[in-house]
Amino acid sequence: MILRSREALAPLALRSLSVGYRGVPALWDVSWEAREGALTAIVGPNGAGKSTLLNAAIGALRPLAGETFFWGQSFADARSRVAYVPQRESVDWDFPVTALEVVEMGAARRFDWLLPAWARRGEAHRRHRMEAHSCLDELGLGAFADRPIGQLSGGQQQRVFLARALAQQADLLLLDEPFAGVDAETEDALFQRLRRLCSEGTTVVAVHHDLDTARSRFDDALLLAGSVVATGPAREALSEDNVRRAFAPTSPAAHQLA
Amino acid sequence: MTLDLMPMVAVTASAATLALLGSFLVLRRQAMLGDAMAHSVLPGLVVAFLLTGSRAAGPMFLGAAAAAALSGAAIGAIIRYGRVERSAAIGLVYTTMFALGVLLLELNGGANVDLDVDCVLSGQLELMFWNAPTTWAEVLEGPSLAGLPPQPLRLVGLLAASCTAVVAGWPLLRAVAFDAPFARSRGLHPSAASAGLMTLTILAIVLSFDAVGSILAIALLTCPPATARLLTDRMGPYVLLSVGLGAAAGLLGYLLATRAAPLLLGGSVDASGTVAALSGLGLLAAAACTARARRLPESQGADL
Numbered sequence: 001m002i003l004r005s006r007e008a009l010a011p012l013a014l015r016s017l018s019v020g021y022r023g024v025p026a027l028w029d030v031s032w033e034a035r036e037g038a039l040t041a042i043v044g045p046n047g048a049g050k051s052t053l054l055n056a057a058i059g060a061l062r063p064l065a066g067e068t069f070f071w072g073q074s075f076a077d078a079r080s081r082v083a084y085v086p087q088r089e090s091v092d093w094d095f096p097v098t099a100l101e102v103v104e105m106g107a108a109r110r111f112d113w114l115l116p117a118w119a120r121r122g123e124a125h126r127r128h129r130m131e132a133h134s135c136l137d138e139l140g141l142g143a144f145a146d147r148p149i150g151q152l153s154g155g156q157q158q159r160v161f162l163a164r165a166l167a168q169q170a171d172l173l174l175l176d177e178p179f180a181g182v183d184a185e186t187e188d189a190l191f192q193r194l195r196r197l198c199s200e201g202t203t204v205v206a207v208h209h210d211l212d213t214a215r216s217r218f219d220d221a222l223l224l225a226g227s228v229v230a231t232g233p234a235r236e237a238l239s240e241d242n243v244r245r246a247f248a249p250t251s252p253a254a255h256q257l258a
Numbered sequence: 259m260t261l262d263l264m265p266m267v268a269v270t271a272s273a274a275t276l277a278l279l280g281s282f283l284v285l286r287r288q289a290m291l292g293d294a295m296a297h298s299v300l301p302g303l304v305v306a307f308l309l310t311g312s313r314a315a316g317p318m319f320l321g322a323a324a325a326a327a328l329s330g331a332a333i334g335a336i337i338r339y340g341r342v343e344r345s346a347a348i349g350l351v352y353t354t355m356f357a358l359g360v361l362l363l364e365l366n367g368g369a370n371v372d373l374d375v376d377c378v379l380s381g382q383l384e385l386m387f388w389n390a391p392t393t394w395a396e397v398l399e400g401p402s403l404a405g406l407p408p409q410p411l412r413l414v415g416l417l418a419a420s421c422t423a424v425v426a427g428w429p430l431l432r433a434v435a436f437d438a439p440f441a442r443s444r445g446l447h448p449s450a451a452s453a454g455l456m457t458l459t460i461l462a463i464v465l466s467f468d469a470v471g472s473i474l475a476i477a478l479l480t481c482p483p484a485t486a487r488l489l490t491d492r493m494g495p496y497v498l499l500s501v502g503l504g505a506a507a508g509l510l511g512y513l514l515a516t517r518a519a520p521l522l523l524g525g526s527v528d529a530s531g532t533v534a535a536l537s538g539l540g541l542l543a544a545a546a547c548t549a550r551a552r553r554l555p556e557s558q559g560a561d562l
């Protein structure tokens with residue numbers, strides 16, 4: 001298949017993507033491209049299809065129509081370059097693992113998924129452990145490496161998830177509400193870390209719920225309400241006018257909520 | 259060596275296997291599903307028995323798998339079309355399936371003595387009595403080995419297979435159980451992993467059912483893992499402890515029922531029931547002992 005050069009370059013490109021649950025559309029005809037090296041917010045009212053968009057992009061949901069490209073490739077071909085972080089509430093934080101063990105899941109490749117740690121004492125395993133440790137250190141969690149995740153605060157849990165994404169050493173981060181339940185100080189630290197990733201050329205796309213920080217902290221924005229309301233530089237895309245349109249009771253998302 | 263070495267091995271191996279596989283169900287908060295499967299396979303087992311006229315493991319497993327698949331489909335359909343919540347649908351289906359199984363048994367009760375309600379609940383341990391050789395000369399002669407009952411060997415084999423599967427796929431099973439969406443994004447197959455565990459679990463239920471009855475399966479899939487979960491926050495120790503507690507409940511329960519009960523009560527009691535009751539008591543004891551400790555870290559956590 002011959003792709004236009006723009007498609008080949010964009011870390012994430014959606015082409016007329018429509019997604020539905022049991023035949024009821026949640027996302028309608030979304031075409032959009034993420035800009036390489038940019039920090040992009042996906043914003044919209046509840047039920048606007050923000051998480052649905054990420055899930056469809058990585059193939060967890062089968063779209064009704066349309067396609068998704070990662071650097072012009074399918075997700076299956078590009079998955080080693082993409083890190084996906086689900087919503088914090090989507091997992092059970094009482095699960096008996098430590099922070100380090102969660103981050104090591106990010107460092108795991110191919111055969112690392114087989115045999116427990118004690119059976120693999122090779123060089124690769126030691127390197128993964130070092131990588132996981134340094135990712136935790138970077139986010140200020142070095143002292144919590146061996147804590148069961150259930151003993152961590154919400155903000156610390158969110159940072160463990162980001163550390164796992166860092167350990168994947170991906171070129172594109174897809175984050176679902178990474179700042180939910182995070183205090184102001186942690187939020188600041190996370191934004192600084194994401195900003196540094198972007199300056200190194202990594203593309204970050206995050207579902208975000210706060211309009212003020214979406215305008216002030218992000219480069220670009222995708223404003224959704226079932227379909228695309230506005231895209232572009234964050235301040236322009238999230239203008240008062242556009243936001244009023246997206247959150248208006250007549251928008252498609254508002255209809256579904258009713 | 260004693261006459262009932264083999265029943266003892268069967269009870270212990272089956273309890274350990276069920277506790278091992280159940281630990282993954284409890285981790286994923288699907289303990290109810292194990293309970294449901296242990297109940298809902300009954301009509302499949304009865305039909306398989308009526309069709310083949312034997313308790314051979316192969317047809318029994320196929321019957322159980324068919325009944326489990328039917329239950330799964332029925333649960334899905336009830337959630338979708340009946341608009342009931344998941345646990346209600348599971349409860350509805352497994353009680354119905356179990357009742358259907360008992361009904362099938364009763365209707366055909368007079369025709370056979372090999373499968374009745376008693377052996378559904380408690381198994382047929384007495385079928386596994388075996389005159390173990392007492393000297394090496396006897397072992398070498400061979401005839402006593404030929405009389406070795408197959409059920410305990412199958413259960414030990416399944417325990418070994420389950421342990422191998424869990425050890426080999428450890429990081430994968432852990433990632434899939436903890437965060438399925440993430441695991442899927444990494445190219446792993448959470449549904450294939452849970453299908454594998456489900457197959458082993460159904461196999462364990464069927465083999466245990468033949469040997470020790472369904473009461474044991476229901477209790478052992480849930481109680482030892484839940485007890486272990488109260489005692490540790492690390493996954494490795496949790497699974498190991500669960501298996502250990504299961505095996506201990508199996509062995510101790512069997513000895514209590516067959517050795518202690520005759521002395522105390524003047525007659526032996528049902529071994530499967532004793533094992534199940536013992537694992538339940540273990541959970542109760544662990545909950546009572548850790549209740550205080552579990553409250554403390556939470557209040558400390560709030561202070562941080």
